Amino acid sequence: MENKNKARNNFLTIVAVIIVIGALYLFQNSSIDRYYIRILQYWGIYVIFGASFQLLYGYTGLLSLGHAGLIAVGSYTVAILTLEPSVKAISYLLRPPSPLIANVQIPFFPALILAGIFSAFFGLLVATPALRLGGDYLAMVTLGFAEVIRLLFVNLPALFNGSMGLRSIPQSANLVITWLIAILCVFVLKRLETSNYGRNLLAINEDEIGAEALGISVFKYKVSSFVISSFFAGIGGGLMASMLGTIDPNTFKSTLTNAAITIVVLGGMRSMTGVIISSGIYTIMSEYLRVVESPIVLGSFKFPGIPGARVLIFGFMLLFIILFMRNGILGDKEFSWDWLFSLFKRRDRKPSIVETKGGEQ
């Protein structure tokens, strides 16, 4: 089963990653409008949200509506752990910061790892009872969980500064760091999905009882995939907190969960390439669709802007995809170098003469 061009493909992948990162680096240091850089950075973060959700939804087949809650845990972890103690002292207006967190400050990267770990822990906490229930109940429980998390932030002002949220979070995650981490997350998740682990998840997705009768501990796999997905959601959330610099409980409404679902459904249930493309589409759309929320003047008529109209459009889009393009953009197809080369070969040579030129392994 081994691909003969493996060495070449790995090399090309590494080159491609270096080129992308290099390009992003140039972007970041150019005089280009910060707004566009922000959009690119959002893209990278949405890739993580989508990819982490895909493991759960596309592979294990679990519909969790609590992704926003897990992202929120990651965001608040990074925010609280990286905020300077002096800033905390000023910005916690409702209550003085709890002694637990008042004097804590750690660098960004350890904070980001902890964000993942905390989210994974909360994932475990929800998944263990929730996964004893089947089907729709999981969706309900996780939806409730996300809301509970949000309310915890509002109602524990000594820890989370309530609905005021947290400000002046050090913006350590620049464009390049965001994308490097996104690429790493994609890599790890894809490796998991293409290993025996992913295969077993797919088997569970197709027939739980069948999988169990083959000796697969269905519950353990479900919980572990939920926890892994939560970990990456937390990492994404941590990056988001660091990018935004300001978060409050309203940042983590269910719109964020919907974003993850839309990205996976649009891109293709099991295609990482699809997720990367669709999160780009989603990010760009959600920026440019702001038009529909601003007041529109048509001749002498003036329509007031409808806040939230974007969500409406995404809703319709999701409906359209489910009805007319069930597999999304790519379904379970993945970009591969072999495919790319086959495009060129077909053009100038007969396929029968094709021999493997990449013999240098």
Next chain:
Amino acid sequence: MSLLDAKDLTMRFGGLVSVANFNAAIEPGEIVGLIGPNGAGKSTVFNMVCGFYKPTQGRVFFDGKDITGMKPNNIVEMGLTRVFQNGRLFKKMNVIENMLVGRQRHFKASLLDSILRTPTYQQNEKLAYEKSINLLEKLDLINYIHEEAGKLPFGIQRKLEVARAMSTKPKMLLLDEPATGLNVEESNDMIHFITQLRDEFNITILLIEHSMRVVMSICPRIIVIDHGETIAEGNPDEIRENQKVFEAYLGVDDNVEN
């Protein structure tokens, strides 16, 4: 010592007694048939043995250990694998992937191994492929290796399901109506297939089957249950001549005086 020993297995659903005092001792290498009319409780026996139901009463011993109430996946770990009646293939996965999932219990690599693709992972994956291919070759399914399981002919699907169960490397197989829905030619094929399993892998089999032709030609020993009770046990000839079995299948004829 018998490989599978079911002692007084009883299953009640509310007031309904589905299976009452089922006893069976199956020796290593045996093929035993379990027959009975519809609703006799055959599948319930399987469900109790495999851990899908917890018996109301009685105990199951496998390989000398008490497995009553253990989880299905743990029972597979012990070496007892079940094949379902209504087909539980992973239909969208291809044949080799189905086999590989069956091999999971022999896969000794952690998640970290699979992320880093360490030598441990690669060896495991390679071994899993080799063993699966080997098994497919032995069972004459190698030609379908990359086909999607759900698109195979029905007879091949049934065979694949048994082959997949074999890839867990069980000591004993529980086959629930492997020849259901097969035409004569296919079910002959299945008979050959099952005898081949016994001869090549020396595996113990407990088999539920409706088709008398299949049961009579494979099983040297047959247990008959009706309304949850064991009504007969013996070799095919004895079963064929047993009056109780005759009545269970065809009903009691009131006009005939004994």
